[in-house]
Amino acid sequence: MSAQPAIDGQFQEARVNLLGLPRAELEAFCGALGSKPFRARQLMNWLYKRGVGDFAAMTDLARDFRAQLGERAEVKLPEIVTAQRSSDGTCKWLLRADHSQAFEMVYIPETDRGTLCISSQVGCALDCSFCSTGQQGFNRNLTAAEIVGQVWLANRELGFAPAGERIVTNVVLMGMGEPLANFRNVIPATQILLDDLGFDLSRRRVTLSTSGLVPQMYRLAEHSNVALAVSLHAPDDELRNQLVPINRLHPIAELLEACWHYIDEQNGRSVTFEYVMLDGVNDSPTQARALARLLKGHPAKVNLIPFNPFPGTRYRRSSDEAIATFRDLLLRGGVMATVRRTRGDDIDAACGQLVGRVIDRTVVRLGSKRVPVQVEM
Numbered sequence: 001m002s003a004q005p006a007i008d009g010q011f012q013e014a015r016v017n018l019l020g021l022p023r024a025e026l027e028a029f030c031g032a033l034g035s036k037p038f039r040a041r042q043l044m045n046w047l048y049k050r051g052v053g054d055f056a057a058m059t060d061l062a063r064d065f066r067a068q069l070g071e072r073a074e075v076k077l078p079e080i081v082t083a084q085r086s087s088d089g090t091c092k093w094l095l096r097a098d099h100s101q102a103f104e105m106v107y108i109p110e111t112d113r114g115t116l117c118i119s120s121q122v123g124c125a126l127d128c129s130f131c132s133t134g135q136q137g138f139n140r141n142l143t144a145a146e147i148v149g150q151v152w153l154a155n156r157e158l159g160f161a162p163a164g165e166r167i168v169t170n171v172v173l174m175g176m177g178e179p180l181a182n183f184r185n186v187i188p189a190t191q192i193l194l195d196d197l198g199f200d201l202s203r204r205r206v207t208l209s210t211s212g213l214v215p216q217m218y219r220l221a222e223h224s225n226v227a228l229a230v231s232l233h234a235p236d237d238e239l240r241n242q243l244v245p246i247n248r249l250h251p252i253a254e255l256l257e258a259c260w261h262y263i264d265e266q267n268g269r270s271v272t273f274e275y276v277m278l279d280g281v282n283d284s285p286t287q288a289r290a291l292a293r294l295l296k297g298h299p300a301k302v303n304l305i306p307f308n309p310f311p312g313t314r315y316r317r318s319s320d321e322a323i324a325t326f327r328d329l330l331l332r333g334g335v336m337a338t339v340r341r342t343r344g345d346d347i348d349a350a351c352g353q354l355v356g357r358v359i360d361r362t363v364v365r366l367g368s369k370r371v372p373v374q375v376e377m
Contacts, residue, residue, distance in 0.1 A: 015072060015074040016029060017073075017074055017143075018074070018075055019076065019077070020145030020146075020185075021188070022188045023197060023198075026043060026044065029073070030043070033065070033068050033069075033072065035068075039061065041197055042058070042061060043058070044197040046058045047075065047152075048152075048197070048198045049162060050162045051155055051162065053077070054075075055070050055073070055075075076145065078095040078146055079096040080093055080094070080095060080096075080153065081093075081096050082094040083157070089109045090108050090109070091107040091158075092106045092107075093154075095153070097122050097139075097142065097146065101122045101139050103121075103175070104175060105119060105150045105154065107154055107158065113169045113170050114168050115168075115169070115171075115172060116150070116154050116170070116172070117174050118147060118150040118151065118171060118172070118173055119150070120141070120179040121139075121140070121141050122138070122140050122177070123139050123176060123177065124138055125138035125178070126178050126244070126246055128243060130233070130276055130313070130315050132310035132313075133175075133176045133177070135310075141184075143185055144185040144189045147186065148189050148192050148193070151171060151193065155168055168199075170201075170205045171199075171207070172206075172209065173206075173208045174209040174229070178213065179209065180208075180216035180217065183216050183219065186208070187224055190224050190226050191224075193206050193226075194206060194225075194226070203226055203227065206226040207227040207228070207229050208227070209230070209274065210228070210229070211231045212230060212246050212247065212250050212258075213246065213250070214250040214254055218258060221261060221262045221265040221266060222265075225268075228268065228271050228272070229271070229272040229274055230255065230271055230272070230274065232275055232291075233282060234282050235282075235291040236252070236290065237251045259271045268299070270300055270336075271299060271300055272300075273300055273301070274305055275303065276305045276306075276307050277317065277318035277322070277323050277326065278315045278317075278318060279315070279316040279317060283326055285329055288333075289329055291335070292329065292330050292333025297334070301335070301338070302335055303339075304338065304339045305340045306318065306339070306340070327339055
């Protein structure tokens, strides 16, 4: 544990934030305090099953252990800066990462599920040309505690009740940032989401979306078994190079090979390919047929996303007719395809619209500066 200076000139140990510690690390922390591993299980029950962050309220913990926790640990959450609710029930929160930086999360209620879209970075360096987040630049990775803390906060804000029906049933890492560029923190966060002592979500209800960091996709297959979504958006390299600059490093053939490897290793059902519909850019019948040929015979499904505009963009949303035709051609070509319903666009909470507040842009954009993608392993 790192030390920080005290007022009297002495040094004191920094408190450990228990959010973001997977079970094994929490057990090790409890062991360092002289307690048995079962204390970690008790802590996880209070933190994630009951949504309690006050050690004094954890009444089945020994009094001296609670005193130790008060001195050596904390449950530190991101701070809510603003909260907005859409006319369709979608909720968006702006969360403070530090004194100047902020990021966003979105909750989308549906009749059969409640999906929380969480962020993994403050901003994004991948510079996908149709994404508002990518135009903000990049500041830093979120910690595992900041990632997990979004789910904890959403439960609290939405009226979490330990004995009640689950509010957040699905979590998607599709908010601000590229999750696989923050591998070091995203993996422990997903472990807590899946752990039966954590948020206890099914692997099919936790989805990680990537723009295509291929080496990290192979590592993901070794460390996690969440559902995989890939931002494809084009059926050929020439167009995808323009829309998703990381394609210049990892072209489509290489990307798809990593996708099929992930499914084989994790015994998964399919990869979801996200495809934003841009008028006159990637929505022609010819491109639909090319995409069908690319994916036919593989465990793939395509999620067509109507483009959500933002200030300064040069793109327009494809017409409803063009989207329907594109979907039908994929289905006829033997590829499962659905159209994502746009939610929360009146509060800029729809797909591709999250911007947060990125002031210190230490890495600007991959596409404009040709900077290397920084990956925390």
